[in-house]
Amino acid sequence: MTADPTPQATAGSGVPLLDAHLVVDRGAFRLDLPLTINPGEVVALLGPNGAGKTTALRTLAGLLPLSAGHLALAGREFDHPNRRVWIPAEQRPIGVVFQDYLLFPHLTALDNVAFGPRRHGLNRHQARQRAGDWLARMGLAEHSRRKPRQLSGGQAQRVALARALAVDPALLLLDEPLAALDARTRLDTRAQLQHHLAEHPGATLLVTHDPLDALVLADRLVIIEHGRVVQEGNAATITAQPRTDYVARLVGLNLYRGHADGYAVLLTDGFRLTTGDQHDGDVFVAFPPSAVALYPDRPDGSPRNTWPATITGIQRHGDNLRIQLTGPIDVAADIIPLAAAHLHLTPGQPVWAVVKATETRTYPAAPG
Template sequence: MTASALDAHVVLARGGFALDARIAVPAGETLAVMGPSGAGKSTLLAVLAGLVAPRDGHVRVGERMLDSARPRVRTPPSRRGVVLLGQDAQLFPHMTVRENIVFGPRAHGVPRERAERDADDWLYRVGLAGLGSRRPAQLSGGQQQRVALARALATEPAVLLLDEPLTSLDIDTAADIRALLAAQLAATRTTAVVATHDAVDAVALAAHLAVLEHGRVTQSGPVRAVLAEPATPFAAAVAGMNRVEGVVRGGSLETRRVGIPVTEAAASGLDGRAAAAVFRPSAVTVDAVAADSWTAALRLGTEPGEWLARVSRLEPTPAGVRVRTGEPDVAADLPADAAAALRLAPGTPVRLRVDPAAVRLVPGPEAAASEEHD
């Protein structure tokens, strides 16, 4: 099947939740959709798959209008050419692995002999050659997900929807399935949408990224561009970056409580304007404060380019410890021994600083400027 582009504007209201999201995926490419829990990722995919009817908007695949509010168009799931694959492989337990893969093409009128031959080919492509006679219960979770992918792609869908398909797998199995997905999506030139909470999925599988928050797309574009210049705190967290909003004044980004130093080049043309400082946790230096309380720490003051903060929590990282501080929310990465030497704990006052050369400024919301002048 020739790859088809996906264009959708999904408007839906459910209880107190409202979804109003626009997405577009070029033919044969993959869009990753990331957002916090409850942002609407699964609901968006359910509408695209035809499982939930939108209140307004449209869903178009290639030249086919699948859903439209005006004029009214509603295409049932079985006729959309859209396949949804979630965390649960949902294989037919009474069928063999081969029969599971054959089922879709046979339902679309493919002769049995060809469908069975193609099923064996798909079993080979997903690394399960020789296991076609087994039942799903005889397979591991990772193997079942491989069969589910083969079953989905065997129907040659116009669009493949993946709803966090790796979440329930262990790290090693997820890495294997991720590599398999990347290879097969590229080989089949299938248009795909991947809802995920993991930036690794976006980087490995997708060319484009849409950030969905509170039912709205808050940022979209090439994966690299979105991760390099996150537009919201959530996007920054996904990218593993700090993002602090404020107003540029002289050689720093000023918030109500701190001033983050920036280079003259970074601040060029932004003086007096709302902006956001973006920098990596590894660029932040953490020093102990010779005080046993926040009030005592404030009396000590800071040097230019430094600010005081309290530790809000400690998180493990592969290389050590991530220290999160509040007001503003800034993360710093430290080796485990350095964190231990500082005797850090929630509530501990610390002194932070960041190399101005490590800070990039991106235009921020006008709201930041308004807050600064309040």
């Protein structure tokens, strides 16, 4: 059986259950990721393709060794190259839910869940009893005799989660756990997953591309690009003050960097914006696509933030249309379909874009 977290790493103690600095060299790419997770905490790891998310997950799971740094869980070292410490995957108190679940197709749901406890020393009867308990907690008791092909996507996801939790993992790794589900099933399963994660006393790392999964399920977000952390914090902090283009797109904001002189910000490409906040020095300026108004002709009154633009793309975005614009700055605008029809918007069409100063947010940028 896996050991329980040490007394120094229990919920509320303030001592991280996972204490790691993941340094992995893979050719020209280097992952350099400090990462701590407290007992009972859910951390979401986000980033674009190639950022290092999968490398981080494989390293934590024991499928890929560290090049440098360290990995300790519940006070025990599992990977420390300088000290020649390496504990293989099967000996780590870690549960993993893969994107495609990877359930054993020839085993029933019950025996899929019992597999881990059996590997950790329980006899067949004990392992199946524990598996039955976990399937009941997942609302799947009546499906225990079914094989994976007889389960829906949401049911298979819950079996995979039960299998991961049945070994009492100190660390639970979730690799895009909802990506394989359709929109309706995803909504229901996300709510169920949120409930089960709230009851998990160990540390949880959620690797995802989906900002909604991260915002709903995680206590803290860690965002990496090119193998390094670019922003970290709770959802409110991240959404209020994104610090890279990727993070801005993730939370649905237009983001620009420039130099502020009072209420005027000179952007790096030479365009000037008037903002509602007074600053001096390097700043970020952010505003939502809904703050961008579009006009077929230059509007009367000449608002300060007015510029000519050209439509480069139109996509449906929820109940609105997301209009991509190029011009002095690239910007996204959200408008209702009726307004788009009234303006006869098409790609290549010239328009005028307007953003009120009061719709912008300005905050300091670290030198870079």
